[in-house]
Amino acid sequence: MDVKIFDNDVEAGKAAFDIIKTGMDNGAKTLGLATGSTPVEMYKAMVASDVDFSNMTSVNLDEYVGMAPDNDQSYRYFMQSHLFDAKPFKETFVPNGLAADPDAETKRYNKVIADHPIDIQVLGIGRNGHIGFNEPGSPFDAETRKVPLTQSTIDANARFFDKEEDVPRFAYSMGIGSIMKSKKILLLAFGEDKADAIQKMIEGPVTTDVPASVLQNHKDVVVIIDKAAASKLSK
Numbered sequence: 001m002d003v004k005i006f007d008n009d010v011e012a013g014k015a016a017f018d019i020i021k022t023g024m025d026n027g028a029k030t031l032g033l034a035t036g037s038t039p040v041e042m043y044k045a046m047v048a049s050d051v052d053f054s055n056m057t058s059v060n061l062d063e064y065v066g067m068a069p070d071n072d073q074s075y076r077y078f079m080q081s082h083l084f085d086a087k088p089f090k091e092t093f094v095p096n097g098l099a100a101d102p103d104a105e106t107k108r109y110n111k112v113i114a115d116h117p118i119d120i121q122v123l124g125i126g127r128n129g130h131i132g133f134n135e136p137g138s139p140f141d142a143e144t145r146k147v148p149l150t151q152s153t154i155d156a157n158a159r160f161f162d163k164e165e166d167v168p169r170f171a172y173s174m175g176i177g178s179i180m181k182s183k184k185i186l187l188l189a190f191g192e193d194k195a196d197a198i199q200k201m202i203e204g205p206v207t208t209d210v211p212a213s214v215l216q217n218h219k220d221v222v223v224i225i226d227k228a229a230a231s232k233l234s235k
């Protein structure tokens with residue numbers, strides 16, 4: 001893994017976007033995108049740029065089950081407001097939280113991924129090492145599926161909701177097997193509460209207990225972190 005350490009998330013966000021721009025100059029057509037607070041500065045850099053995304057396709061990692069696209073906590077809403085409304089893409093895909101049939105929805109999404117191979121996948125990381133909503137124990141070969149969220153993730157995401165009971169308990173998530181097929185992966189993490197997960201991801205054993213540790217097996221991963229998230233690395 002190529003680890004790059006920055007002073008803050010603003011600088012890191014710009015650096016992440018620079019890598020995406022270089023990828024686009026070299027023919028990248030499909031971006032795998034993530035939500036959460038981590039990529040916000042990168043999206044701001046994308047919106048502030050004069051780069052045209054209208055020939056690009058995006059495939060998002062995950063969505064809460066039961067969440068309408070116009071709910072301001074949905075990941076579709078997040079993507080519209082942080083990026084797509086300002087920078088239209090050719091096509092944007094996010095799992096449909098309101099799908100009546102979860103099996104049909106996961107099949108549909110797996111076809112979306114198969115039809116649009118991901119050139120550059122952006123990832124955040126959960127405090128427990130999850131990527132997308134692939135919580136500890138998730139199989140490394142999984143495709144998109146409906147997954148229960150762990151209590152640690154529910155607690156971490158409660159800050160965005162009025163009450164803890166309002167946090168969804170299930171999500172549709174791209175699986176680790178699909179994420180690993182992306183040609184290039186950019187994993188971003190900021191702040192001290194990510195330092196443990198980053199240390200285990202980079203220096204620990206490859207284990208389903210720390211889903212992000214699987215990235216040690218990918219040949220092109222750039223890890224973009226701040227000093228706080230890097231603070232537990234041994235070197």
Ligand SMILES: N[C@@H]1[C@@H](O)[C@H](O)[C@@H](COP(=O)(O)O)O[C@@H]1O
Pocket residue numbers: 034035036037038039061062123124125126127131132133153157
């Ligand atoms: N499903 C998302 C992940 O894709 C994200 O990487 C993670 C970290 O979120 P944040 O960036 O807000 O710390 O949490 C969520 O659970």
